[in-house]
Amino acid sequence: MTATLEPTAATDAPVETFDSFNPANGDLVGTHAVRSKAEVDAAxxxxxxxxxxxxxxxxxxxxxxxxxxxxxxxxxxxxxxxxxxxxxxxxxxxxxxxxxxxxxxxxxxxxxxxxxxxxxxxxxxxxxxxxxxxxxxxxxxxxxxxxxxxxxxxxxxxxxxxxxxxxxxxxxxxxxxxxxxxxxxxxxxxxxxxxxxxxxxxxxxxxxxxxxxxxxxxxxxxxxxxxxxxxxxxxxxxxxxxxxxxAGGKDSLIVDEDADIAKAAEAALWGGMSNAGQTCIGTERVYVHEKVFDSFMIEILDQAKGLRAGADEGAKIGPITMPSQLKIIQSHIDDAIEKGAHVALGGSDAVGERFVQPTILTHVPETSTEITEETFGPTLAINPVSSMDEAVELTNATSYGLAGAVFSKKQGMQIARRIRSGMTSVNSVIAFAGVPTLPFGGVGQSGFGRIHxxxxxxxxxxAKAITRQKFKPVMMLTSFERTAKEDGRVAQLMTLLHGGKQTLK
Incomplete structure (x- = not known):
């Protein structure tokens, strides 16, 4: 994207413009005006x-x-x-x-x-x-x-x-x-x-x-x-x-020991790699119960065979749209490796000039930027956990709180309710975004307010509140003509209504 000044046909006065380019090959897609404050105000x-x-x-x-x-x-x-x-x-x-x-x-x-x-x-x-x-x-x-x-x-x-x-x-x-x-x-x-x-x-x-x-x-x-x-x-x-x-997220996908491993791996792979990982509600962290960690890794690596980024029809992952993000992705991968993470797929050499190849790291230290900061690239940090309590604790150990997913046959809903996030999918990934009746938004550093x-x-x-008087009140409370007797009756009424011990029915 570049900004230039071009004269207009009517006045020959320079109008600032900028170009948009295809991030896969650098081809020019279009040229657009840079609208000034005066033009924005007019709109x-x-x-x-x-x-x-x-x-x-x-x-x-x-x-x-x-x-x-x-x-x-x-x-x-x-x-x-x-x-x-x-x-x-x-x-x-x-x-x-x-x-x-x-x-x-x-x-x-x-x-x-x-x-x-x-x-x-x-x-x-x-x-x-x-x-x-x-x-x-x-x-x-x-x-x-x-x-x-x-x-x-x-x-x-x-x-x-x-x-x-x-x-x-x-x-x-x-x-x-x-x-x-x-x-x-x-x-x-x-x-x-x-x-x-x-x-x-x-x-x-x-x-x-x-x-x-x-x-x-x-x-x-x-x-x-x-x-x-x-x-x-x-x-x-x-x-x-x-x-x-x-705003952003650092969403996790939790895999319980009774989860459908093949489906969980499929969801983690798509949640982390689709749109080149450039998804605020995408998966960046995966916490897998230690009893099924090895089988999960075998499954996800098998599913990842042939998955690659490129501009040809056979590639299922596109380019990194914003060039400056490449340095962030590179730094997160390198930081994780330097702190002891194991490279299961891809790695430091996966980051190119326009594309980033799928990268899966395991045993990633919780202090690394690959865990603590939003990467926004096709990477996954997959760590084993001893229990779902640990998985929830690690999931919630972030200032973000946007979305996430849980794979579990028996405890899915219970685990989902314990996650501090605006949205969670159970036995699927990002499903909530496709449900028009559900609110979409996060907590903490992920923002506030809801759409959908x-x-x-x-x-x-x-909200517009309106009251319309149907008939004359038994006691006129909003008047200077109110008497001491009426005040006493109101006090008695409130004592009857709210003064005693109440039970919910």
Whole structure:
């Protein structure tokens, strides 16, 4: 990615641009404008005007637009997958899988927004028995979204589709590594709404993202590194703009002694190596019960035969999208080996100029960066443990808390509940991401807030509480005409209701 200045045809004034390249071969994919703060502010202003129209539509009317968009994406899935393949580098099949999951989420958000966010009755309680109480969830207005490059369709759509379904307009700043994908999404939605700026894209580098953070948006959803997430929060704090942060992870996969070893190995291999390991909810650590450790290693190494990174059709792993990540991957592998880790596959020589070959290390010291820091590459650190208690303890010994997996026939659910993370799959890997009804997000250094599911819809709204008096109250408490006698009756009532020992029924 490079930035240049080019004159415009209308004014001959220089316009800063940047290029996106295919990380597999360096070919130019596209050239995009670096949007200035003034241009970002203008986009937000347009979104504010469009919000008056979009927000005034009924849930059913918005759903119709969103479901039409879903159909457009589905019909053009090959086109979008090819663009994602060229900008991100991932194989066509992986690009298509990501889009399929996104389509399912768009459909769920469109069809369920009314049920989740529409007016619903709640009980008023004895003191306010004369009131009819309702709660509903109103759109915030304009939502800013800063998306990542590793899943340029699925991840930002978890914010975009849900924010739109809730009645907000969206200004989306895609990663500078995958700007074309972001522009494609905005262009196709604009077709559906007949040119209205309901979903807009502002392309650019870090300065453009900062401009979106400080613009007059009502909430900002960010996906990326924890370090950048802190900068986003600081910038948003200028206007007291609330944020959703989905940062990194150091997820583990736990294998119990009664697990299906073949399936556990298959899940660990895919969870660690798919998308070249560039998955925030991917597997980076594996803790295997010592009784089945040797059989697990035989199985995973057997399954890994022939698995390789490359640009040809036979390769199932693509390139490292962000070149600077190569040094981090190299340093983590080298640090683990220097501290005594055993190389079972790949190793220090696995890191090339664009690709990293699958690397599996065992008996990795818990103090090495391969264990403590997010690697974001096709590596796995596999260690034996004496018990599931030890596996859980080591899994939780991190400041991250995003996701993970457990393979166990008898204790899967119990172990999963003990893991400090926002999401866990039992006897599968990353399954939760494909379930539209489940919230997606982490704890600790992995961020806060949720996308997907009812929680994801509510993230882009504010709760509106309304009471309506049905009949005159027996005791008028909200009046200066209230008497001492009424105060006494209220005190007696509260003593009867709450003064004694209560039991749950």
């Amino acid at each position: 937000v202003a347009r979104a504010r005007e469009a919000a008056a129209w979009w927000g005034s539509l009924s849930f059913d009317e918005r759903a119709e637009h969103l479901l039409t968009w879903r159909s457009v994406i589905t019909r053009r899935i090959a086109q979008l997958a090819d663009l994602s393949h060229r900008e991100n580098g991932k194989p066509h099949g992986d690009a298509q899988l990501e889009i399929i999951l996104a389509i399912d989420h768009v459909a769920w958000a469109a069809k369920n927004a009314k049920k989740v966010l529409g007016p619903s009755k709640v009980k008023s309680g004895l003191l306010m028995a004369n009131q009819a109480s309702t709660v509903e969830y109103k759109p915030l207005g304009v939502v800013g979204v800063i998306g990542p490059w590793n899943y340029p369709v699925f991840t930002p759509m978890g914010s975009i589709a849900y924010a739109l379904a809730a009645g907000n307009t969206v200004v989306f700043k895609p990663s500078e590594y995958t700007p074309g994908v972001g522009q494609w999404l905005a262009d196709t939605f604009t077709e559906v709404v007949h040119g209205r700026p309901v979903l807009q894209v502002v392309t650019g580098l870090g300065e453009t993202g900062n401009a979106l953070c400080t613009a007059a948006v009502d909430k900002l959803a960010f996906t990326g590194s924890g370090a950048t997430g802190k900068k986003v929060m600081a910038a948003c704090a200028e206007n007291l703009t609330p944020v959703i942060i989905e 599911g009812p929680d994801g819809l509510k993230e882009f709204t504010y």
